[in-house]
Amino acid sequence: MDTSYDPCVFCEVMEGRADASLAYQDDVVIVVMDANPVNPGHALVIPRAHAMGLEDLDEEVGAHMWRVAQRVARGLRRSGLRCEGVNMFLGDGEVAFQKVFHAHVHVFPRFEGDNFVVDADCEPRDRRLLNQEAWVLREAMKAFTQGPSPVMLPHRAPRV
Numbered sequence: 001m002d003t004s005y006d007p008c009v010f011c012e013v014m015e016g017r018a019d020a021s022l023a024y025q026d027d028v029v030i031v032v033m034d035a036n037p038v039n040p041g042h043a044l045v046i047p048r049a050h051a052m053g054l055e056d057l058d059e060e061v062g063a064h065m066w067r068v069a070q071r072v073a074r075g076l077r078r079s080g081l082r083c084e085g086v087n088m089f090l091g092d093g094e095v096a097f098q099k100v101f102h103a104h105v106h107v108f109p110r111f112e113g114d115n116f117v118v119d120a121d122c123e124p125r126d127r128r129l130l131n132q133e134a135w136v137l138r139e140a141m142k143a144f145t146q147g148p149s150p151v152m153l154p155h156r157a158p159r160v
Contacts, residue, residue: 010046010102024072028064031072034106038116041081042108045069051103053092065105072107083109087116 012018013032023043024031034042045065051057066088073086089106091098110116 008050008102009100010104011050013046014048024068026068028061029068031068034108038087038106038108039082039110039114041076041079041083042106043072043076045072045105045107047103052101053098053103054090055092057103062103065103069105069107076107076109081109082111084112085110 009018013020014030020030020032022030022032027048029045029047031043031045034044045068047057047061047065049058049061051061054062069088073088076083076086087106087108087110089108090104092103108116
């Protein structure tokens with residue numbers, strides 16, 4: 001789906017053309033309450049500069065988003081809102097459940113018996129395949145990481 005021409009509700013919030021319940025702001029990000037929350041206290045950390053997804057997001061802005069998200073999580077635990085745990089989630093692309101194509105991090109409280117479910121059918125992967133995938137990823141990352149890729153030694157579980 002081409003979303004490049006869809007109006008960005010988060011940019012509209014930044015420009016004052018859409019309502020939002022502001023919890024925090026600085027020069028780089030804002031934190032607003034999600035209008036369709038998983039649970040009360042569900043907040044969104046949104047960069048002021050538009051970036052459709054992670055590929056477009058400045059790394060320093062991304063790092064700042066996660067620092068603020070951690071502070072939001074700490075705040076949720078101290079807020080008095082029901083919060084026995086916290087999830088942080090970033091969907092990057094439509095198949096990853098991204099609904100608004102402006103990068104953002106969801107931070108939401110969790111508690112026993114809430115209705116949020118993550119249902120994945122994960123299977124163990126053969127170490128040879130994992131090592132092969134690690135090599136492919138390492139090679140792909142060379143284009144945008146500084147310095148030589150470190151030599152990766154196989155991790156071995158300690159013998160008991």
